[in-house]
Amino acid sequence: MNKDTNQYHDESHLIALLKKKDKAGISALYDNYSHALFAIIHQVVDNQEIAEDVLQECFVKIWTKIDSYDSSKGRLYTWMLNIARNLAIDVTRSKAYKKGQKVQSIDKDVHGSAGSVDSINVDTIGLSAVVSELKPDYQLIINLIYFKGYTQKEVSEELEIPLGTVKTRVKTALEKLRTVLSN
Amino acid sequence: MKKEEFISSGLLELYVLGSISNEELSLVNDMLAQYPELNAEVMRIESDLIRLAESQSPKPSAKVKSSLLDAIDVIEDSQEKLEEKKAKVIEIQTSEKGKTSMTMLLMVAASLALLIVSAFFNYIQYQEIQLAKQTIASLNQEKEVLANDLSTYKTSIESAENKIAVLRDTANVTIPMKGLDISPNSLALIHWNKYTNETFIDIASLPEAPTDMQYQLWAIVDGVPVDLGVFDVLKSAATLQKMKTVGNPQAFAVTLEKSGGSPTPTMENMYVLGAV
Known part of the structure; x- marks a missing residue:
């Protein structure tokens, strides 16, 4: 394991610092996860x-809500991922955002149903070269x-494929990506 | 479930992605507890996912971190101040509570005292009012009695005036009727007007008539008794009672008859008699 992986490892230590309201905790957490969470939000x-x-709002929320994190419900990263995604989705529902994004979002609204076959290309727009190495079905999932x-x-339901297929496709997609990312 | 089977199921990936049902979550937790080495697999998946995300966008600008740390300082500061304030408020509240309870006690005591005093005076006042009411009632009663008396006196004065007028009238002749054997102490006067023939009886003394009987006045005209009407013995001595008119009477007499009078006098019940 490389150094980075070790940092992700050290989750319980980070959580302990955060619960003590130690700023070193939020600083380290930011260094470890801000890029990934920013990408999700973006x-x-x-x-x-x-x-x-x-x-920034996401990390403030992590700081203030850390006591509600329960490790038996999942990974810290998963918890933060949900906070980041929900805050981002909330923003897109705000009036100010809608006004500012009107022109840009027309395309996406037209193809609002994310799972339809027609919208595959639209939904994968913005995904990087890494993801584009995957087959469209995997990109979409x-x-x-x-x-x-x-x-x-x-x-x-969206893609009309069995639950088991969703699981194996996720697995396969991530394995493919691992190879790509390692290169 | 075997470890290898579990790894290939894709559940660990979905666990890190957070796209997992509650049953699947307990299965994952059980497996992680049973095979601690699976944690390495979880780390690997998480690391992959983080790198995948990072590959999607540039890093956020550096100012975000400093701005975040500033924001957290502000939050913690205001949190501290808030707690200080809370502590102060509690302190003040507790110290005020002591004072307040003493003040409250005094106030309550004062209120109670006022209430008692007020109740006492209210009671006194109530008593006085009751007394005043009673006085007014008895005064009213007295007033009524006096008014009755007054009207009685008025009536008796009027009748006295009438009597005086009759007595002063020179046209009137007064004939005393003296008591007969049946009632020797009885006495009544007749005032008879020789021009108008008006006849008044003035009872000086007659025994009270039995309830079903009345006195009847008679005039003797040409030897024949003429009915001049029945009368009652009135309490007021001053009263003259006007009887029927009669012309040319020779004598007057009073007999006790059945109530309402008789057509002819009952001679044995003759109380008084007087000749003109």
Whole structure:
């Protein structure tokens, strides 16, 4: 394991610092996760400045709500991911955001139903070269679950594929990506 | 479930992605507890997902971190101040409470005292009012009695005036009727007007008539008794009672008859008699 992985490892130590309201905790947490969380937020709000605002809000929320994190319900990263995604989605529902994004979002609204076959290309727009190495079906599933926060069931219904297939496709997609990312 | 089977199921990926049902979550937790080495697999997946996300966008600008730390300072500061204030408020509240309870006690005591005093005076006042009411009632009663008396006196004065007028009238002749054997102490006067023939009886003394009987006045005209009407013995001595008119009487007499009078006098019940 490399140094980075070790940092992600050290979750319980980070959580202990955060619960003590030690600023070193939030600082380390930011260093470890801000890029990934920013990317998730950016995928949703599609605007650098807004995404940075949401990112700050996200870490403030992590700081103030850390006591409600329960490790038996999942990983810290998963918990933070949900906070980031929900804040980003909330922002896109605000009037100010809608006004500012009107022109840009027309395309996406037209193809609002994320799972339809026609919208595959639209939904994967913005995903980087890494993801584009995947087959469209896999790109779509990663986009829906990871960046849009769909549940397995929602993906299954949206794409009209069995739940088991959703699971194996996620697995396969991530294995493919691992190879790509390692290169 | 075997470890390898579990790893290939994709559940660990979905666990890190947070797209997992509650049953699946307990299965994952059970497996992680049973095979601690699976944690390494979880780390690997998480690391992959983080790198995947990072590959999607540039890093946020550096100012975000400093701005975040500033924001957290502000939050903590205001939190501290808030707690200080809360502590102060509690302190003040507790110290005020002591004072307040003493003040309250005094106030309550004062209120109670006022209430008692007020109740006492109210009671006194009530008593006085009751007394005043009683006085007014008895005064009213007295007033009524006096008014009755007054009207009685008025009546008796009027009748006295009438009597005087009759007596002063020179046209009137007064004939005393003296008591007969049946009632020797009885006495009544007749005032008879020789021009108008008006006849008044003035009872000086007659025994009270039995309830079903009345006195009847008679005039003797040409030897024949003429009915001049029945009368009652009135309490007021001053009263003259006007009887029927009669012309040319030779004598007057009073007999006790059945109530309402008789057509002819009952001679044995003749009380008084007087000749003109």
